[in-house]
Amino acid sequence: MDFLELGREFLNQSIEVVIIGGGPAGISAAIWCKRLGIDHLLLESETATGGQLHNIQNEIIDYPGMITNNGQQLQEKFHQHLLQLNCRFRLGTSVLSIDAANRCLTVKEGKRDPEVIHFQYLIFATGAKPRRLRIPGETEMMQRGEIYSASKDGALFAHKRVAIIGGGDRAFEGALILAENGAEVSLIHRSDRFRARREYIQQVTKRDSIQLYPHCKIERIDGKSRVTGVTIVDANGKVNQLVVDGVFIRVGVEPNSGLLKGKVEMDQNQYILHNPKYQTSEPHIFAIGDVCTPADYTSISLAAGQGMIASKSISILLS
CATH class of the missing domain: 3.50.50.60 (FAD/NAD(P)-binding domain)
Structure with a gap:
């Protein structure tokens, strides 16, 4: 089966957990959903998982259990983990909007018509993007x-x-x-x-x-x-x-939180606020990774741990 086709059978159906974002946090959440027996689907707008791992060119020595020459090598290991567990994911699929009240989102893949996915819980793991200077030129x-x-x-x-x-x-x-x-x-x-x-x-x-x-x-x-x-x-x-x-x-990053603006509480820098379980002010939406973690405290290990906590918290709510 083509990787892009994984998870297509979920369209227009209600899914227990939809994960937006295929970086380390989102991948961790998908792995834990699989382990906990939670019906899940990960959506990634790019044609590959990994998020900001693709931008890391130096050696990564601080992720327990493995040392890689760069982020690309670690991304490949993470992606193989998803495949080995048969986690459900869709690549090249952009989220256009989120309807928190009705627990659904509108997605679009390539030239296909927009489609609607319903969820019981949403894990928002969209990461961060390079901060702009916003100056002339x-x-x-x-x-x-x-x-x-x-x-x-x-x-x-x-x-x-x-x-x-x-x-x-x-x-x-x-x-x-x-x-x-x-x-x-x-x-x-x-x-x-x-x-x-x-x-x-x-x-x-x-x-x-x-x-x-x-x-x-x-x-x-x-x-x-x-x-x-x-x-x-x-x-x-x-x-x-x-x-x-x-x-x-190279002036740092800012959170990719725009899709949830006005839907959940954020701080003055637009980082999503959450409780210790990574649940936002909207009870059915969780936020993990760089979208809710200030840059001074981000790490691959932390993102993976946040994915675990959010997934376990949702598992308890579903039981």
Whole structure:
């Protein structure tokens, strides 16, 4: 059977648990639903499970029981786990809307007509997305396709100048990778405190090819047909224009909670609020993973544990 076809027999029927999102949290929830004998269906909008695992290029050493070279390897292990247990899932299926009151959602796969799925309980595991700067020039840059990965595209910037925006691990790790590929790196951060791990900060400060711009705000990304520079303002209000060939935005993530806006309670940053069982203010909706966990506390292990707690909590409610 084609992977995309798994779970199609559930359409237009009521399912005990529908899981939205195929990252580590959603996969864990599906595995636990299978183990607990719960009728379930996982929906993933992309054509592969794994979520943000696909963006992890470095070694993963903190998931108990296995060490992988990157997120792709871990994703493959997780996906095989789903297949071995015969968990029900649909790939390439987007959720268009959620009707909490009537416990149903509208989904669409490719060019097919929208379809309705009814559920008794919903596990919302849609994760997070890269945070935008929302400054002039950013949208234009993205529309031109000037979105890069330091690990995959580092060679493109050999002997060129790049700007990295951010002060966390991804920003510092990216700066090191690009510098190793021969780029001149300007690392710009709005604060004079960096959130990156200590070893990254120590390595960056030793690199002559990486220039730090702490306590600077980026005002705009310059360039019409391609990126040509960035305009920044320091703590004293001094404006500085940096000539660069590429911009890497690494300012963290924000929750993918839009589908539940106005339906469940959220905090000021749009993270979904929940009780210790991961039940939201709408009793039949649970939220797990990065969509309800601030970035400082996210991990693959935590996401997997949240999937277990939500599934076990629902199992008790169903019994």
